[in-house]
Amino acid sequence: MPAPVIAGVDGSAESLAAAEWAAREAALRNRPLHLIHVWDWHPRPHDGEPANAAQRHLAMRALRQAEDRIRDAVPELRPTEEQVEGPATTALLKAAERADLLVLGSRGLTGLAGLLVGSVALGVVARATVPVVLVRAADPADGECRPADDGSARPRTDRRDVVLGLDVKEACDEVIRFAFEAAALRRTRLRVVHAWQPPSVLGLGPGDIALVDDPCRADEWRGFTSAVLQVWRDKYPGVEVLETVVRGKATTALKRAASGSGLLVVGRRITGRPALARTGPTTHAVIHHVGCPVAVVPHH
Structure with missing residues (x-):
């Protein structure tokens, strides 16, 4: 069974x-x-x-x-x-x-x-x-x-989107697969949201400041997002995918995207120490503030 x-x-x-x-x-x-x-x-x-x-x-x-x-x-x-x-x-x-x-x-x-x-x-x-x-x-x-x-x-x-919160720096197959499968089962669109923030001035080395402006950074993040999703587009050709790459906090972007959506999918990293298990700041925030159902998918 x-x-x-x-x-x-x-x-x-x-x-x-x-x-x-x-x-x-x-x-x-x-x-x-x-x-x-x-x-x-x-x-x-x-x-x-x-x-x-x-x-x-x-x-x-x-x-x-x-x-x-x-x-x-x-x-x-x-x-x-x-x-x-x-x-x-x-x-x-x-x-x-x-x-x-x-x-x-x-x-x-x-x-x-x-x-x-x-x-x-x-x-x-x-x-x-x-x-x-x-x-x-x-x-x-x-x-x-x-x-x-x-x-x-x-x-x-109905046609309410499934929304996937994606961190392209730590893209996890388990989370992406769950979101694509959910959209395929519902025969609806998958909206993938990646939020990025410019590096802090304190984190840049000498001569690095302003070497890359925001439009170029946005283009780079869009390219990374498309590259991560391409293999999943090939696996789920029937799923319409809308990629949204925005500058700002991930929590804010996901709360906005989830408004009126059918399901929000986010990830949670599994640690090797159960006593220290936690949801992570973004996932913790959205499950408190998002009104639609929220799927939290564990990953390694």
Whole structure:
């Protein structure tokens, strides 16, 4: 059996949106969908069992709500489900080991007001070895996939772009492949964004200042970007690619490009020291501020 798309559900609006997004993605990828709810076990002898019973009841309700949402969105899909004991971050990371893709709500029931991304989502994104997609409750999932034109079960998508944040200095096959595949599955355009900044005066050697003006630098970055993408254009000839090379901060450029888009794809470097796992400043910023679903793809 192919590895499933796994969605974490906890009954929050964000997790229900994530379950629906995951269902549509599973249909696009022709993969099974698996729902997982994580609950905390209470071992105390006096009130532990009632607390556990309440947790099981809440878990079942969250799973039923997610299944109802999925049934309305993708009627032909029949997800499997499970309940596991927490902590949530540890349990979801373990589940991700058998997943093709893990989908989470950007903030769960334990999220604090004003925090757009919860601690569980951040912890999973920083350590997962498979792509993780974060979905907000406000994402209009019903606008992303509709029945296929030929009447088949395979959904087609609207024309919202897939956006790829690309650093040509550290171009990573895993991240680029994920973005091209997402655009190909959705039959939509891939917009590739690379942001560059001129070198600091402090970083230039004697006589280097003003040797290369900004227009020449921009042309060079455009050339680098096109060269990196050419092999992927050849592999995915059906994907229309729009290259955007801008001067400025990557975070600003990606936030602007992601506005109104269907999916933003960014990367996260896997370190050899799990205790120091982190998302990186650009990825950390966009998952907090971008409104569309964000796919964080780990790479070496």
